[in-house]
Amino acid sequence: MTLLISVLAVVLVGRADAVLPTDTITTFAKSSEAHGVYTSVAKFGPDFMIMSRLAGPMWVMRNGATETAAGSVGYSAGGAAASSIVVDWARGYVYYVPTGKHSVVRVAIDKTDPGAPKLKTTAVTTGSATTSGFAGDGEAGADVRFNSPRGLALGSDGTVYVADMKNNRVRFISPTGVVETFAGSGSAGSSGDGGQATSARLELPTVVAVAPDNNVLINSNAGATFFSQRFRKVAPNGVITSITPACGTSCRRLRGMTFDATGAAYLSLPHRIFKYSGGNFSSLTSLVNYSGDVGAYGGDGGEIASARLDSPGALAVDQVGSLYILSNGRVRKVRNYPPRAALSCSPMQGNAPLAITCAPTAGTFDPNGSIISYGWNFGTRLGTTTVKRVQQTHTYDTAGAKVVKLTVTDDAGVRATAEVTITVR
Ligand SMILES: [Ca+2]
Numbered sequence: 364m365t366l367l368i369s370v371l372a373v374v375l376v377g378r379a380d381a382v383l384p385t386d387t388i389t390t391f392a393k394s395s396e397a398h399g400v401y402t403s404v405a406k407f408g409p410d411f412m413i414m415s416r417l418a419g420p421m422w423v424m425r426n427g428a429t430e431t432a433a434g435s436v437g438y439s440a441g442g443a444a445a446s447s448i449v450v451d452w453a454r455g456y457v458y459y460v461p462t463g464k465h466s467v468v469r470v471a472i473d474k475t476d477p478g479a480p481k482l483k484t485t486a487v488t489t490g491s492a493t494t495s496g497f498a499g500d501g502e503a504g505a506d507v508r509f510n511s512p513r514g515l516a517l518g519s520d521g522t523v524y525v526a527d528m529k530n531n532r533v534r535f536i537s538p539t540g541v542v543e544t545f546a547g548s549g550s551a552g553s554s555g556d557g558g559q560a561t562s563a564r565l566e567l568p569t570v571v572a573v574a575p576d577n578n579v580l581i582n583s584n585a586g587a588t589f590f591s592q593r594f595r596k597v598a599p600n601g602v603i604t605s606i607t608p609a610c611g612t613s614c615r616r617l618r619g620m621t622f623d624a625t626g627a628a629y630l631s632l633p634h635r636i637f638k639y640s641g642g643n644f645s646s647l648t649s650l651v652n653y654s655g656d657v658g659a660y661g662g663d664g665g666e667i668a669s670a671r672l673d674s675p676g677a678l679a680v681d682q683v684g685s686l687y688i689l690s691n692g693r694v695r696k697v698r699n700y701p702p703r704a705a706l707s708c709s710p711m712q713g714n715a716p717l718a719i720t721c722a723p724t725a726g727t728f729d730p731n732g733s734i735i736s737y738g739w740n741f742g743t744r745l746g747t748t749t750v751k752r753v754q755q756t757h758t759y760d761t762a763g764a765k766v767v768k769l770t771v772t773d774d775a776g777v778r779a780t781a782e783v784t785i786t787v788r
Contacts, residue, residue, distance in 0.1 A: 684775025
């Protein structure tokens with residue numbers, strides 16, 4: 364009995380301390396007869412996700428929807444089973460790699476109905492569906508040859524990076540459709556750090572990702588066994604270096620990588636999802652860290668740490684910091700809960716000059732993560748002042764109603780604000 368009470372006490376205290384909501388992972392879209400098995404996922408503008416399926420056209424769903432809800436906007440024209448998708452929403456294009464083909468297909472987005480964006484039917488193909496090879500740098504369309512392209516990533520300028528796996532290179536497609544080699548000499552290996560990326564050796568790259576600072580991350584699967592546990596990084600000046608993430612052998616067999624608004628990197632690995640805050644690959648948080656059976660699926664409705672994922676693949680982060688994971692033919696969603704902000708100031712009124720001290724109160728917290736910055740705005744006639752300090756003092760020299768505003772940002776880059784009004788006489 365004593366043991367039972369102790370266990371209960373631990374559970375209750377644990378819940379009280381951890382303000383984690385209990386439904387942090389759900390199935391956003393599941394494989395079914397109606398919707399098919401999903402093969403990739405990407406953010407589709409501010410409010411939607413786009414998913415490719417094993418059979419049939421791509422499927423668009425509103426971020427906040429569940430699969431059966433009215434929020435689904437339905438099938439899009441065009442599309443096919445894709446091993447990778449990127450969306451250039453600003454320029455109005457979806458790029459994808461058709462599974463098993465040696466090409467990258469670009470389809471224009473039809474934004475005529477903002478509540479139901481779709482794909483147009485016309486497509487531009489770079490490379491060949493059936494013929495592999497290495498050719499076409501400086502050219503476009505059917506003159507280009509890829510060899511088993513896999514992962515795609517989008518640069519902020521509309522450049523699309525292609526992990527051209529069996530060419531041991533990363534290529535890129537410019538917004539005008541012209542292909543060039545971005546990294547890799549073509550010879551398999553792992554060398555060239557400190558030099559130009561085009562002179563370096565890569566081996567069977569499958570994943571490429573662009574960080575918010577425009578560094579391009581590549582997995583290079585040294586040894587032809589997909590067992591690499593280090594990444595290559597290409598800086599905007601074209602110089603390549605190596606990164607060894609602080610996850611050791613767990614970082615083998617990388618299948619997907621994406622970044623959120625704060626620069627945090629998310630990695631999908633067998634049964635695992637890792638997150639690196641700040642994108643520096645040394646501050647590791649394991650979101651899912653399971654080493655059990657292949658094919659495992661479970662944990663919906665529970666906390667992310669208890670989820671079961673089988674070989675998660677594509678990853679995407681939406682506008683409010685929620686993470687979408689392709690796994691088990693489904694798209695799972697790890698919802699980010701926005702931070703909350705509340706503040707108090709003392710004194711709340713008085714005669715000028717009035718010195719006040721303000722601080723966040725207990726109502727300032729993040730339900731599922733942490734707050735990484737505090738911004739203060741005292742609304743003075745001198746303009747906005749934003750100071751990232753937890754407690755802040757300010758002196759008002761003139762009479763009037765003064766608004767003090769606190770803005771907090773969570774570790775997914777989502778903000779919340781609160782304000783109080785100070786009466787200065
Ligand atoms: Ca949060």
